[in-house]
Amino acid sequence: MTSIHIELWQVAASLSLVALAAAISLWRGADLEGDIGLATARSFVQLTLVGYAIKLIFEADTIWLVLALLSVMVVFGAITARHRAAKVPGSFGPLLVALALAGAATLGLVVALGIFEPTPRYLVPVGGMVIGNAMTASAVALNRLGDEMEEARGRIEATLALGATAREAAAPSVRRALRSGMIALVDSTKTTGLIFFPGTMVGMLLAGASPTDAVRLQLILLYVLLGSVSISALTATALAYRNFFTPAAQLREA
Amino acid sequence: MLFELQEVGFDRGSRAVLDGLTAELPEGATAVVGPSGAGKSTLLRLLNRLADPARGRIAYRGRPLGSYEPLALRREVALVPQLPALLPGTVESNLAYAADLAGEQLDLDHALRLAGLSPDFAAREVSKLSVGEQQRAMLARALAQRPRVLLLDEPTSALDHAARDAIEAALGKLRRELEISIVLVSHDPEQARRLSDWVLRLESGRLAACGPLEEVLA
Numbered sequence: 001m002t003s004i005h006i007e008l009w010q011v012a013a014s015l016s017l018v019a020l021a022a023a024i025s026l027w028r029g030a031d032l033e034g035d036i037g038l039a040t041a042r043s044f045v046q047l048t049l050v051g052y053a054i055k056l057i058f059e060a061d062t063i064w065l066v067l068a069l070l071s072v073m074v075v076f077g078a079i080t081a082r083h084r085a086a087k088v089p090g091s092f093g094p095l096l097v098a099l100a101l102a103g104a105a106t107l108g109l110v111v112a113l114g115i116f117e118p119t120p121r122y123l124v125p126v127g128g129m130v131i132g133n134a135m136t137a138s139a140v141a142l143n144r145l146g147d148e149m150e151e152a153r154g155r156i157e158a159t160l161a162l163g164a165t166a167r168e169a170a171a172p173s174v175r176r177a178l179r180s181g182m183i184a185l186v187d188s189t190k191t192t193g194l195i196f197f198p199g200t201m202v203g204m205l206l207a208g209a210s211p212t213d214a215v216r217l218q219l220i221l222l223y224v225l226l227g228s229v230s231i232s233a234l235t236a237t238a239l240a241y242r243n244f245f246t247p248a249a250q251l252r253e254a
Numbered sequence: 255m256l257f258e259l260q261e262v263g264f265d266r267g268s269r270a271v272l273d274g275l276t277a278e279l280p281e282g283a284t285a286v287v288g289p290s291g292a293g294k295s296t297l298l299r300l301l302n303r304l305a306d307p308a309r310g311r312i313a314y315r316g317r318p319l320g321s322y323e324p325l326a327l328r329r330e331v332a333l334v335p336q337l338p339a340l341l342p343g344t345v346e347s348n349l350a351y352a353a354d355l356a357g358e359q360l361d362l363d364h365a366l367r368l369a370g371l372s373p374d375f376a377a378r379e380v381s382k383l384s385v386g387e388q389q390r391a392m393l394a395r396a397l398a399q400r401p402r403v404l405l406l407d408e409p410t411s412a413l414d415h416a417a418r419d420a421i422e423a424a425l426g427k428l429r430r431e432l433e434i435s436i437v438l439v440s441h442d443p444e445q446a447r448r449l450s451d452w453v454l455r456l457e458s459g460r461l462a463a464c465g466p467l468e469e470v471l472a
Contacts, residue, residue, distance in 0.1 A: 158339035158392070161304060162352045162399065163329035172341075248324045250305055253266065 004207050015040070057120050066120050070107075070127045074099045077131050081139035085240070087146025089252065094239035095138055102134035102232035103127060106224050115220060126224065129200075133185065133225045134232035141181025141233040142240055148173035149244050150254065157251050166245035174237050181233030189222050198222065256281050256315065256403065256435050257301060263309035264296055270459055271296045275310070277454055277464040283429060283436040285446030285467075288456035294439040295336065297456070298405045301437065302331040329356040332401035336408040336439075338388035345383070345391050346376040349398040356399035368431070369394035370424035386417030393424065404428070406438045410445065425449055443471055 018040050025032040057065045078095040085091040107127055116122035149156070152173050159169040192198055200221050204214035244252055257279040264272040272293040286294045299305045300312060303324040312319040314331065340348050346362060353360035363373045369390045375383075383391060389409060396404060409425070410418040422445070428434055440446050446453055446467070453470035455462040463470045 154335065154337050155339040155341065157304060158335050159341065161302060161328055161333040161335065162395070163325045163327075163355050165325060168355075248303060248306065250303065250324070 054120075054124055057124060061120060063118065063120075063123075066123045066127070069124060070103055070131065071100075073128060073131045074103060077135035081135050081142070084139035085142035085146060087150060088142045088240050089243040091142055091236075091240055091243070094236045094243075095135075095142070097239060098138045098232040098236035099131055099134050101235050102138075102228040103131050105231055106130050106228040109227070110220075110224055126221065129221060130224060130228040134228045137181040137185065137229040138232040138236035140184065141177045141237050144180040145173060145177035145237055145240060148176055149241070153251065153254070160249055160251065164249075166242065166249045169249075170241045170244065174241050177237045178233050181237070182230055185225060185229045189226060192218075192222065255279070255313075256284075257437075258313040258316075259310065260312075261310035262300065262307045262312060264293070264300060264305065265308050266296075272300075272307070272456075272459045275456075275459075275461050277461055279437060279454065280452055281435045282452060283438065283450040284452040284454060285450035286437060286439045286454050286456065287441065287443060287446050287471075288462065290441060291458075292456040293459040294441075294456055295407050298333060298407050298437065298439055301405055302328045302333045304328075304333065329399050330401055331403040331405060332396040332399055333405040334389075334392050334396050334407065334409060336411060338385060338392050340380040340388060340391055340395070343380065344376065345371075345378050345380060345394070348380060348391065348395050349376075352395045353398040358398065358400050360398055362398075365394045365398045368397050368424065368428055370420045370427075384417075386413045386420070389413065389417070390421060390424065393421070397428075401434065403435045403437065406436060408439050408441065411441070422448060447471060 018036060022033045022036045024030070025036060053069065057069060074096065077099045078092055081095045081099075082092050085095070088094075107123060107130060110116050110126070111118045111123075116126060149170070156169045156173070160166070188196075188198075198218055198221075201214045201218040204217060205211065246252060255278050259275050259277045259279075262272055262275040263270060275293075275297070286297060288294055296305070300307055301314075301319075303319060303322070306320065314322065314327070319327070341351060345366070349362060349365055350360050362376055366373055366375055371387070371390050371394060375387070375391070378387075380388060380391060389412075393404075393406075393409065406425075410421050413421065425436065425438075426449070429436065436449070438446070438449055440449075451467050452465070453467050454464045455470060
């Protein structure tokens with residue numbers, strides 16, 4: 001694969017589109033100029049730092065640094081997702097386990113099946129995507145779980161009153177939360193190639209790879225992401241619903 | 255004695271919803287009366303361990319309530335909440351679910367009839383029922399578990415006279431046909447007179463009176 005080189009002026013030039021976005025926001029009163037500015041600054045700083053970190057990890061070429069980086073991603077992912085799951089008591093633990101399990105299971109499987117080599121060049125970018133998507137899915141799932149448990153409080157308590165276990169009483173809410181966490185990726189996987197080109201494929205084409213290779217790698221990543229998203233949403237919801245109940249199968253006071 | 259309460263207290267946040275409540279509820283039909291916010295519904299939830307008291311002790315048939323396994327207790331002491339909260343599906347699927355949880359064979363027609371519903375309600379979608387019909391379906395669902403005690407939270411609060419009379423007739427029939435004890439929360443002293451023989455009156459979470467109907471609601 002031929003590698004391409006991007007100059008800083010090229011990055012700077014693309015800021016004209018950010019200016020356009022800010023101008024539209026200002027013109028139509030969307031009140032997003034501040035957020036657009038912050039998002040632009042943060043993306044620049046964060047990606048630049050991560051770029052240097054990845055460079056270091058690639059140069060060191062040791063699996064331990066990769067694991068350290070992925071662990072940091074899991075912790076920050078769980079902290080970030082926790083804000084979306086504000087209505088779920090004690091959501092950090094379930095999110096941490098969900099992200100760690102999704103990352104470990106999917107990366108472990110792709111390495112075990114020989115799809116990718118266990119080297120930093122594969123594990124860092126793929127791990128980042130896996131954990132990032134797992135974070136979004138589990139955050140959406142727990143956000144929905146919080147709403148569901150609040151709305152269905154009467155029905156859940158009425159079901160507990162019949163002698164159902166907490167798991168049985170919460171099952172419809174947990175099912176809908178799991179579905180919300182997974183549906184976005186399932187839908188975008190359905191339309192991929194028709195309505196949008198996913199990022200990896202675009203990146204590889206821009207970098208000069210053959211379309212066949214770009215498509216195949218993209219397919220692998222989409223399927224890996226489906227796995228990680230379902231593991232994380234399942235784990236997060238299966239652990240988090242318990243926090244709404246006492247050990248005596250009573251709904252905790254909201 | 256069906257239930258014995260000793261110095262029972264329950265808090266919501268920093269507010270005591272029930273405080274220092276000592277009373278005895280015998281077998282038969284007890285009405286829990288009092289103004290709204292007096293703690294009537296909370297008391298009912300404590301009786302089948304949907305919540306546990308913060309202070310004091312409750313005994314059911316002579317044994318501490320906490321010593322009963324909560325799920326088994328709830329199948330024996332069934333609570334029908336004030337607002338209907340059936341599971342999506344048909345009336346029959348709701349009754350079957352409840353019977354299955356209690357490990358009971360479902361006698362659909364019998365449970366529906368006891369609750370004052372005709373057998374053709376079985377196939378009806380619960381979302382298509384009126385509030386009064388849903389209330390009776392909730393009652394039928396509880397009865398499908400063959401409980402020994404029924405805890406009813408304002409079973410007729412949202413109903414018109416005809417629907418209220420239907421529920422009251424169903425409850426009267428229940429007491430005659432089954433050996434079942436009832437604890438009924440009601441804000442209506444007249445309903446307490448019609449349906450109960452023992453009355454517990456709460457005011458601001460404290461006991462105002464407890465005893466035979468003719469003494470308390472003289």
